[in-house]
Amino acid sequence: MPGPPPAWHPRVDPAPLLPDAEPHRVLGTDAALQLDAALLKRLYVQLVRGRRYNTQATALTRQGRLAVYPSSTGQEACQVAAALALQERDWLFPSYRDTLAAVARGLDPVEALTLLRGDWHTGYDPRACRIAPLCTPLATQLPHAVGLAHAARLRGDDVVALALVGDGGTSEGDFHEALNFAAVWQAPVVFLVQNNGFAISVPLAKQTAAPSLAHKAVGYGMPGRLVDGNDAPAVHGVLTEAVRRAREGGGPTLVEAVTYRVDAHTNADDATRYRTADEVEAWRAHDPIALMERELTARGLLTDDFAAATRDGAEEMAADLRERMHQDPALDPDDLFTHVYAERTTQLRQQSDQLRAELAAEAATDEPAQEARP
Structure with missing residues (x-):
């Protein structure tokens, strides 16, 4: 049978898009000697602070102060590196497990946890901090990131969007749509897949037969990069280069960070049902x-004073978080309807009126009961 007509040719050379066979590493290699000492210390401070943030937030769920908390313990290097790779003008698009990335970017920890507390749909102003709302539906933040990045480029704004997603999110249609649009438009966006081994209880082998998730990039015409997700300088370096490439008009990049979710999926999950203690250890x-x-120890950078100051700073953050999360917030039930649309629909107005009437009737019923008490 004859082949395609001569006009057919590959859109791009696939070779430069392919990821390395093994995850990129820096720590423990000769390349580590070239790392800036200030960057190493900054990453370490954020890692220690992030671990303490995770343990404190997990404790708050046990105390009834959080409805749920998806811990990122063990994945802190991905979270911290993502935040530090961005410029102030850039945008971060987190998933529900990425509150630490938002905190490392400068968001108040209480505001980062407000959604998981159940007080607000989003506890912060996305425009003010350049952090999109925490996204609970899997991968729906990815098309949003592409849209914002594409719009920014059309307006001439020097902005890059970095979107975080888990390995489970790569099985969603939104993942395909976002990568396809990003590559076709050459949008300035970076996708960071935190491959922590499980989509709740489903292991990666039951989600994909690809050599790696980074290989999926080739099918869309963008570079795929594979990195050790627990090597903070390696993740930071790969993301920094991807952000630079996007900002200079080179288009999107898909980065797969191989890491592990040490804690359960959330405080409501029993991880012992689908993985062994030996694997976790x-x-x-x-x-x-x-x-x-x-x-840091090998380079003489982890002094006693520096280590103590780092721990003390993390404890101060945790104590402040704990104190403020134990204060009951003042909530207005009518806020349920305030931030749905710019102008309330007829149905929302009717629902708001009904809620007010029910609250007024409840208050009227409670007053006689209170007056009757001795």
Whole structure:
């Protein structure tokens, strides 16, 4: 049978788009000697602070102060590196597990946890902090990131969007649509897949037969990069280069960071039903904080004073978070209808009136009961 007509040709050369066979690493290699000491110390401070943030937020769920908390313990290197790779004018698009990335970018920890507390749909002003609302539906933040990045480029704004997603999110249609649009439009956006091994209880092998998730980039015409997600300087370097490339008009990049979710999916999950304790312990030996401490110690940067100041700073953050999260917020039930549309629909107005009437009737019923008490 004859082949396609001569006019057919590959759109792009696939070779430069392919990821490396093994995850990119820096710590423990000769490349680590070239790392800036200030960057190493900054990453370490954020990692320690992030671990303490995770443990404190998890404790708040047990105390009834959070409805749910999806911990990123073990994944802190991905979260911190994503935040530090961006410029102030850039945008971060987090998923529900990425509150630490938002905090590392400068968001107040209480505001980052407000959604998970159940007080507001979003506890912060996205425009003010350049952080999109935490996204609970899987991967729906990815097309949003592409749209914002594409619009920014059309307006001439020097802006890059960085979107975070888990390995489970790569099985969603939104993932396909976002990558396809991003590549066709050459939008200035970076996709960071945190491959932590499981989509709740579903292991990666039951989601995809691809050599790696980074290989999926080739099918869309963008570079795929594979990195050790527990190696904070490696993740930071790969993301920084991807952000620079996007800002200079090089288009999108898909980065897969191989990491591990040490804690359960959320406080409502029993992870022992689908993975072994030996598997978890094997990953604890590759802990991102321990990897950084080895490097800092080898270079004489982890002094007693620096380590103590880092721990003290993390404890102060946790204490402040704990104190403020134990204060009951003043909530207005009518806010349920205030921020749905710019102008309330007829149905929303009717629902708001009905709620007010029910609250007024409840208050009127409670007053006689209170007066009757001795």
